[in-house]
Amino acid sequence: xxxxxxxxxxxxxxxxxxxxxxxxxxxxxxxxxxxxxxxxxxxxxxxxxxxxxxxxxxxxxxxxxxxxxxxxxxxxxxxxxxxxxxxxxxxxxxxxxxxxxxxxxxxxxxxxxxxxxxxxxxxxxxxxxxxxxxxxxxxxxxxxxxxxxxxxxxxxxxxxxxxxxxxxxxxxxxxxxxxxxxxxxxxxxxxxxxxxxxxxxxxxxxxxxxxxxxxxxxxxxxxxxxxxxxxxxxxxxxxxxxxxxxxxxxxxxxxxxxxxxxxxxxxxxxxxxxxxxxxxxxxxxxxxxxxxxxxxxxxxxxxxxxxxxxxxxxxxxxxxxxxxxxxxxxxxxxxxxxxxxxxxxxxxxxxxxxxxxxxxxxxxxxxxxxxxxxxxxxxxxxxxxxxxxxxxxxxxxxxxxxxxxxxxxxxxxxxxxxxxxxxxxxxxxxxxxxxxxxxxxxxxxxxxxxxxxxxxxxxxxxxxxxxxxxxxxxxxxxxxxxxxxxxxxxxxxxxxxxxxxxxxxxxx
Amino acid sequence: xxxxxxxxxxxxxxxxxxxxxxxxxxxxxxxxxxxxxxxxxxxxxxxxxxxxxxxxxxxxxxxxxxxxxxxxxxxxxxxxxxxxxxxxxxxxxxxxxxxxxxxxxxxxxxxxxxxxxxxxxxxxxxxxxxxxxxxxxxxxxxxxxxxxxxxxxxxxxxxxxxxxxxxxxxxxxxxxxxxxxxxxxxxxxxxxxxxxxxxxxxxxxxxxxxxxxxxxxxxxxxxxxxxxxxxxxxxxxxxxxxxxxxxxxxxxxxxxxxxxxxxxxxxxxxxxxxxxxxxxxxxxxxxxxxxxxxxxxxxxxxxxxxxxxxxxxxxxxxxxxxxxxxxxxxxxxxxxxxxxxxxxxxxxxxxxxxxxxxxxxxxxxxxxxxxxxxxxxxxxxxxxxxxxxxxxxxxxxxxxxxxxxxxxxxxxxxxxxxxxxxxxxxxxxxxxxxxxxxxxxxxxxxxxxxxxxxxxxxxxxxxxxxxxxxxxxxxxxxxxxxxxxxxx
Numbered sequence: 001x002x003x004x005x006x007x008x009x010x011x012x013x014x015x016x017x018x019x020x021x022x023x024x025x026x027x028x029x030x031x032x033x034x035x036x037x038x039x040x041x042x043x044x045x046x047x048x049x050x051x052x053x054x055x056x057x058x059x060x061x062x063x064x065x066x067x068x069x070x071x072x073x074x075x076x077x078x079x080x081x082x083x084x085x086x087x088x089x090x091x092x093x094x095x096x097x098x099x100x101x102x103x104x105x106x107x108x109x110x111x112x113x114x115x116x117x118x119x120x121x122x123x124x125x126x127x128x129x130x131x132x133x134x135x136x137x138x139x140x141x142x143x144x145x146x147x148x149x150x151x152x153x154x155x156x157x158x159x160x161x162x163x164x165x166x167x168x169x170x171x172x173x174x175x176x177x178x179x180x181x182x183x184x185x186x187x188x189x190x191x192x193x194x195x196x197x198x199x200x201x202x203x204x205x206x207x208x209x210x211x212x213x214x215x216x217x218x219x220x221x222x223x224x225x226x227x228x229x230x231x232x233x234x235x236x237x238x239x240x241x242x243x244x245x246x247x248x249x250x251x252x253x254x255x256x257x258x259x260x261x262x263x264x265x266x267x268x269x270x271x272x273x274x275x276x277x278x279x280x281x282x283x284x285x286x287x288x289x290x291x292x293x294x295x296x297x298x299x300x301x302x303x304x305x306x307x308x309x310x311x312x313x314x315x316x317x318x319x320x321x322x323x324x325x326x327x328x329x330x331x332x333x334x335x336x337x338x339x340x341x342x343x344x345x346x347x348x349x350x351x352x353x354x355x356x357x358x359x360x361x362x363x364x365x366x367x368x369x370x371x372x373x374x375x376x377x378x379x380x381x382x383x384x385x386x387x388x389x390x391x392x393x394x395x396x397x398x399x400x401x402x403x404x405x406x407x408x409x410x411x412x413x414x415x416x417x418x419x420x421x422x423x424x425x426x427x428x429x430x431x432x433x434x435x436x437x438x439x440x441x442x443x444x445x446x447x448x449x450x451x452x453x454x455x456x457x458x459x460x461x462x463x464x465x466x467x468x469x470x471x472x473x474x475x476x477x478x479x480x481x482x483x484x485x486x487x488x489x490x491x492x493x494x495x496x497x498x499x500x501x502x503x504x505x506x507x508x
Numbered sequence: 509x510x511x512x513x514x515x516x517x518x519x520x521x522x523x524x525x526x527x528x529x530x531x532x533x534x535x536x537x538x539x540x541x542x543x544x545x546x547x548x549x550x551x552x553x554x555x556x557x558x559x560x561x562x563x564x565x566x567x568x569x570x571x572x573x574x575x576x577x578x579x580x581x582x583x584x585x586x587x588x589x590x591x592x593x594x595x596x597x598x599x600x601x602x603x604x605x606x607x608x609x610x611x612x613x614x615x616x617x618x619x620x621x622x623x624x625x626x627x628x629x630x631x632x633x634x635x636x637x638x639x640x641x642x643x644x645x646x647x648x649x650x651x652x653x654x655x656x657x658x659x660x661x662x663x664x665x666x667x668x669x670x671x672x673x674x675x676x677x678x679x680x681x682x683x684x685x686x687x688x689x690x691x692x693x694x695x696x697x698x699x700x701x702x703x704x705x706x707x708x709x710x711x712x713x714x715x716x717x718x719x720x721x722x723x724x725x726x727x728x729x730x731x732x733x734x735x736x737x738x739x740x741x742x743x744x745x746x747x748x749x750x751x752x753x754x755x756x757x758x759x760x761x762x763x764x765x766x767x768x769x770x771x772x773x774x775x776x777x778x779x780x781x782x783x784x785x786x787x788x789x790x791x792x793x794x795x796x797x798x799x800x801x802x803x804x805x806x807x808x809x810x811x812x813x814x815x816x817x818x819x820x821x822x823x824x825x826x827x828x829x830x831x832x833x834x835x836x837x838x839x840x841x842x843x844x845x846x847x848x849x850x851x852x853x854x855x856x857x858x859x860x861x862x863x864x865x866x867x868x869x870x871x872x873x874x875x876x877x878x879x880x881x882x883x884x885x886x887x888x889x890x891x892x893x894x895x896x897x898x899x900x901x902x903x904x905x906x907x908x909x910x911x912x913x914x915x916x917x918x919x920x921x922x923x924x925x926x927x928x929x930x931x932x933x934x935x936x937x938x939x940x941x942x943x944x945x946x947x948x949x950x951x952x953x954x955x956x957x958x959x960x961x962x963x964x965x966x967x968x969x970x971x972x973x974x975x976x977x978x979x980x981x982x983x984x985x986x987x988x989x990x991x992x993x994x995x996x
Contacts, residue, residue, distance in 0.1 A: 068982040069989060070912070107879070132908070136899035143898060146938075150946045158946050162938055169896075169934045173927035180912045181920070 003046050004060035004076060004127060007090065010040040011119040018113040026108040030101060033112035037094035037119065044090040051083055053476045058129065058192070066133070072189055076127040080481030081262060081332060084474060085126045088339045089252050091459065093119040096244035098456040099347050103243055103354055104152055111152060114144040115244065122252050126259060131179045131189040134264075135172070138256065142168055145253065148245040149237055160233075160240035167233040171220035178216030182268075195267055195488060207271070214272035217265050218280075224257030227280070227317055228287030231310050238306035239359070243350030246302070250309050250346060251339035258316045258335050262328070262485060266320070270489035277321040284321065285414045288314035292421035296428070301352070302359050304429060305345045308385065311418050312338045312393075318415055319400035323489065327403025328482040329475060334396030336474070337467060341384040341393055344460040348378050351453060352433070355446045361429065366438030371448040375434045377457055384464045386426040387419050392467035523577035523584035525566040526592050527632050533559030534625035541618030549616035553607050556621035560600040560628070567592040567632075576638065580700060583638040586991025590841050591635030591768040597973075598760035598848045599628035605856045605966040606753040612864050613661060613751070620660060624757065627653035631765035635772075640689040640699040643769055647685065647733070650762055651678050657757065658750040664865075670749025677732065677742040685729025691722035692777070704777040713780075723778050723785050727792075730773075733766035736826055737795035740819045744803075747815035752862055752869075755811055756855030759818040760848045767825055767844055771837055774829065782832050789830040790922060796823030797929040804936045810858055810871050813936060814851070817895060820933060821847050827926050828910045831917035837992035839909035842985050846902030846977045850894040853970030857888040860963050861956070868952040871940055876949025877956075884959055885944045887967045892937040894974045897930050902977030909985065 001009075014036030021029060051059060058077030066074045078086065096115065104111050121141025128134035142165060150161030179189065186194055186203050197203035205213065223230045234254075238246050266273050291310030298304035312334065319331030351374065352367070353359055368375035384391035397419055405412035449457070467474065521528065537552050537559075544551070571589040576582070603624055610616035630650030637643035655678060659671025693699050695714035696707035707714060728739065735743040747755040778785060800820025807813035825847075828840035861877070861884075862869050878885040894901035907930060914923045959967070977984060 066982075067980075067985075069985055136904075139899045139904075143893065147945065150942060158942050161946075162935070162942065165938060166931065166935060170928070170931040173931045174924070176908070177911065177915070177923055177927050180908070180915050180923075183912070184915050 002060050002062060003043060003050065004078060005062050007040055007044045007047065007086065008076065008120065008123050008127065010036060010043065011093070011116040011123065014116040015113050015120065018109060018116065021109065023109040029109050029112055030097070033116060034094060034097045036116060037090070037097055040119070041090040041094055044087050047078060047083060048087060051078065051080075051477060053080070053480055061129075063129075070183065070189070072132045073130050074133060075129040075190060075192075076124075076133075077129050078127060079484075080477030080479070081259065081485075082126040083477055084332070084336050085252070085255055085259060086123055088255070088336055089119060089122045089126070091463075092247060092251050092339065092343055095343070095347070095456045095459065096247050098452055099247065099350060100242065100244040101452055103350065107151065111148070114147050115248075118144040118148070118248060122248070122256070125256050129191040131182070131191060131194075131264075133189075134191075135176055135179060138172060138175075141253065141256070142172075145245065145249065148248075149241045152242040152245065153240040154242075155240070156236070157240040160236040163233045164237040167223050167230070171223035174216045175220035178213050181216070182213060191263075198268065199488065205269075210269055210272045211275070214265060214269035214276065217260065217269070218276070221257040221260040221265065224260070225254060225313050225317060226257070226310065227283050228290055228310065228314065229283070231287065231291075234310060235303050235306045238309070238346075239300065239302045243346060243353070246346040246350070247343045250306075251343035254309060254313055255335045255339060258313065258320070258331065261317070261320050262332070262482075267485055267488040273321070273489065274323065277323065280321045281318055281411055284314045284317040285411060286314075287311065288318070288415050288418035289421070292418050292425065296421060296425045299361055300359050301349045301361055301429065301433070302346070304361075304425065305342065305349060308345075308422065308425065309338070309342055311422065312342065312385075314418065315397055315400045315415065318411065319403055322400075322403040322407040322411070323486065324403040324406045325479070325482060325486060326399050326406065328486060329479050330396050330399025330401075330403055332478045332482065333399060333467075333471075333474065334393070337384075337392040337396045340460055340463050340467065341381060341391075344381045344457065344464070345385060347456060347460075348374070348381060351449070352446075356442070361432050363439060364433040364442065365436045366434070366442060367446050368434040369438065370443050370446045373449045373454075374446075377449065377461065378434065379430065380461060380464065382426040382430050384468070386423045390465070390468045392464045395468060395471050519573050519575070520577040522573045523570050523575060524582060524633075524636070525570050526563045526596065527629050527636075529559060529563045529566050530625050530629035530632065533562075534622045534629065537618045537622040537625065541622070544618075548618060549610070550607065552618035552621055553603065553616065556603055556625055557600065559625060560596055560603060563628070563632070564593065564596045564600070567596060577636075580702075581639045581642045582633070582636045584636055586987065587768070587772065587837075587841075588632075588636035590845075590988055590991050591764060592632045594764050594845050594848055595628055595631040595635065595761040598757070598764065598852055599624055599631075601852045601856070601966050601970060602753050602757040602760070604969075605859060605963045607962055608960050609751065609753050609859045609862075615661060620657070623653045623657050623660075627657065627757070628761060631761050634765040635768040637769070637772070638701055640692070640701070640773070643773070644682070644686055644689060647682060647766070647769065650765060651682065651733075654754075654758055654762055657754045658746055660754060661751055664749075664751075666749035667751060668749075670746045673742055673749075674746045681729050681732030681739070684725050684732070688722045688725030688727075688729060691718055691725065695719055695722060701773060701777040705780060708778070709780040716781075716784075719778075719781055720784055723774075723781065724788070726773060727770075727785065727788060730766055730770040731792060734763050734770065734822045734825070735796075735819050736792050736822050737799050737819070738792075740796065740799060740822075743819055744812045744815040747818070748809060748811045752811065752855060752859035752866065755815070756852050756859065759814070759855065760852050763818070763822065764844045764848055767822075767829075767840060771829065771840060775832060775837055779832070786830060786832060789826060789832075790919065793823050793826030793830050794922060794925060796820070796826055797926055798823075801929050801933045801936075804933070807936070808870050808872070810874070810940065811869050813871065813940075814854060814858070817933070817936070818851060820929070821851070821895070823929075824907060824910050824926060827914050827919070827922055830919060830922065831913040833913060833917055834989070834992045835916055836910075836913035838985065838988040839906075839913040841988040841992065842909050842977070842981065843906035845984060845988075846894070846906040846974065849970050849973035849977065850891045850901070850903055853967055853974065854888060854891040854895070856963060856966045856970065857884055857891070860884065860959050861952075863952075863956075871943055872947075873950065873952035874940060874943045875947035876944070876953050878945035880949055880953045881956060881958065883964075884967065887971050889941050889944070890971055890974060892940055894978065896934045896937045900975070900978045902974045902981070904978055905981045905985075906977075
């Protein structure tokens with residue numbers, strides 16, 4: 001059992017431990033959940049410290065037998081793509097627990113138990129290197145989130161929870177069909193083995209088959225991202241979820257889809273991915289602009305933040321399907337960025353809700369006066385989300401746009417409107433909530449940040465600056481892994497071209 | 509064959525030991541019931557449970573001494589062992605949690621357990637029958653006992669209606685089956701599965717139309733018993749009307765045993781003409797999944813909902829039959845094992861919750877159960893998630909293996925449609941979870957007593973089986989795979 005297994009096992013152990021404890025001791029339950037989440041985070045820092053950039057293949061690998069027939073293995077490992085996503089998960093879980101400390105007062109035991117189960121599923125998704133294992137974690141993360149939304153959410157929580165579950169389920173059964181179909185060809189579920197078979201030319205699909213397999217995976221990932229027009233579950237789920245649920249949903253769960261595109265869709269089905277790229281890019285750009293425009297006119301804060309996710313994740317998908325190193329690097333960087341800054345926005349909106357019990361922008365105004373610290377923190381976060389240089393989102397969006405410009409300048413020009421609109425909706429939101437005339441009881445209800453609230457926000461603020469200025473901490477591992485992914489998409493295509501036609505030198 | 513060959517030897521009795529034990533125990537319970545009078549109920553219940561446990565052990569003994577028995581009329585092979593274990597376990601679980609229900613209805617008598625034992629005996633024999641007449645008799649033993657069980661609460665009108673419906677339609681089905689047996693005997697001159705196979709694969713095959721008609725009639729008979737479309741209409745009415753533990757029993761044991769018969773007959777005797785029946789099974793599988801799932805969406809009565817769900821699950825197993833391969837058979841076997849565990853568990857919660865006279869059987873009545881009886885609700889959620897097919901439960905690997913077998917047989921469209929069906933199914937299972945956890949507690953849960961020890965034991969046993977099949981499926985699947993090569 002190496003460090004990575006320990007990081008994965010800890011939340012599961014915490015889940016089982018919480019189930020065994022009596023429900024009356026709420027404070028102890030909270031503390032235990034926090035302790036488990038923090039230790040998982042500290043352990044995961046060891047992953048970042050021990051990760052060797054430039055080393056080939058996956059690191060911290062465990063490959064153990066699980067099911068004999070067909071061979072399904074417990075095969076996990078890290079590379080530059082999964083490393084930061086795992087850290088994002090382990091960081092946001094304790095943050096989410098801190099945020100829920102007072103906000104969740106009913107059914108405390110179940111809440112924290114499910115929260116840790118969610119962390120287990122999410123970490124698993126990012127490290128699984130066996131397709132069935134990946135699917136297992138993919139679905140396992142679905143169940144706790146369904147309960148988090150449905151039990152601890154707001155008024156329309158049931159509708160939102162069921163819609164969330166069914167959308168994801170409909171996509172994932174197609175992926176399951178794809179996984180099994182792939183197996184009937186390749187005879188393995190192992191990701192590294194599949195890559196090896198493809199790059200050696202032993203495994204290749206007829207064009208239609210490649211397309212259908214690509215689509216089976218792609219639809220599932222696109223629902224999760226969510227890519228316009230499959231995004232309709234997202235505003236409902238985000239708005240109705242409790243704060244910690246929105247944070248995990250926006251910051252980590254949406255990354256599952258992006259991660260799947262990079263990890264599976266591109267390397268395994270490179271030809272189909274390249275063929276479909278223009279259409280997917282069109283949808284991504286449509287999502288960028290559509291999400292931003294809808295965010296602009298939202299009267300509800302949480303819904304506004306939810307639609308910014310549609311817009312920001314459009315950038316990620318755009319970056320991925322440019323097939324340029326810069327575009328891919330920017331996409332991965334933006335995945336982490338979005339996790340930090342949108343998570344922070346949801347937390348801040350949650351703080352406002354705890355004070356005034358409303359999510360309507362119209363119910364606020366002049367909040368900066370009674371709560372100057374809250375206003376300052378919100379300002380930094382809003383600017384980060386809008387892509388101000390020296391803060392995190394700027395780096396990711398810039399890289400994506402640069403990559404898009406290399407691929408096709410029109411893509412970059414259209415996508416850049418999203419950045420402009422982002423400044424518009426964020427600043428306008430800020431102005432309406434924190435400045436201007438205050439409704440009568442705002443001064444009485446709204447108070448400034450407490451100690452625990454600071455504790456949840458400080459790491460995120462620090463990361464916004466760190467990610468925005470010290471890019472070389474994070475980028476080398478990402479760059480290295482993306483280069484390999486791009487290499488796979490190229491070589492896998494070219495190997496097949498060679499198979500059909502001998503290279504020119506030989507022909508001469 | 510020498511004269512000695514006709515007389516069964518000692519080891520041949522061992523090969524049918526589970527059936528022998530069950531029939532003897534059933535008779536003993538009936539006799540004791542007559543002697544001891546009404547108050548003996550709980551004692552006889554314990555006796556029956558002991559008999560089922562002994563039969564379970566006997567199934568392994570029969571496996572240890574595997575081989576043909578009684579001049580090849582029955583076979584104690586891996587396939588038989590697998591299904592014997594499944595149906596005995598199903599009967600045992602049902603017997604375990606029936607007591608509390610029957611006491612509540614003031615109806616705990618020995619005859620209930622005797623009928624249960626006979627029915628399980630019939631199902632065991634169905635799994636091991638290697639000849640069509642024996643198969644028919646086994647089916648009748650199982651069925652007639654279950655007709656009576658369905659109407660066991662004599663003063664309950666719905667139970668009476670259910671029993672009559674079940675009896676009439678079931679008799680039709682067995683008549684079809686018998687007609688099919690007659691035709692295939694006419695065509696091939698034998699009722700032994702191995703001989704039929706030889707005749708159909710031989711150089712002078714019998715007239716195709718006669719064989720096709722026989723196969724079709726046999727299929728109709730089995731389709732009735734497993735509640736596959738278009739012969740599924742009886743299931744919702746019977747499950748709804750029958751007492752909840754009996755509904756649990758009907759949805760588990762008889763269905764698994766009928767699939768055992770179907771698999772053995774079609775993959776042994778009719779395998780040479782598989783291209784003729786593959787299309788029919790394909791159509792029936794798809795129709796069964798669609799009818800079951802979409803009708804379940806509309807149900808408010810939880811017993812009816814589970815009835816349609818059990819129809820849908822018969823459809824998934826049919827997909828594995830349509831693959832007609834050893835992999836498909838193994839997948840069907842695994843699926844049925846997982847299905848029995850999760851479905852009996854779900855029905856056990858229903859029987860616990862329904863209260864006297866089954867007052868509370870609507871989905872809405874479960875409101876708030878999650879917070880009043882957390883353990884029962886959590887276990888029901890586990891069973892429902894398994895029925896949806898969420899990973900780490902037996903239901904997931906069941907579906908996984910079934911659709912893997914189908915894709916290996918290149919049934920791509922059936923797979924895609926089947927999987928989409930299972931996404932639709934998520935909706936009605938989730939609705940139950942929604943009500944349990946996300947609605948405020950209603951009057952039905954207000955005075956709900958905590959589950960008794962027997963019910964708890966049933967629930968935990970089913971849950972453990974569901975989880976074990978979902979986390980460590982290898983052993984069971986390996987066994988199924990080794991037993992699945994029928995007639996080869």
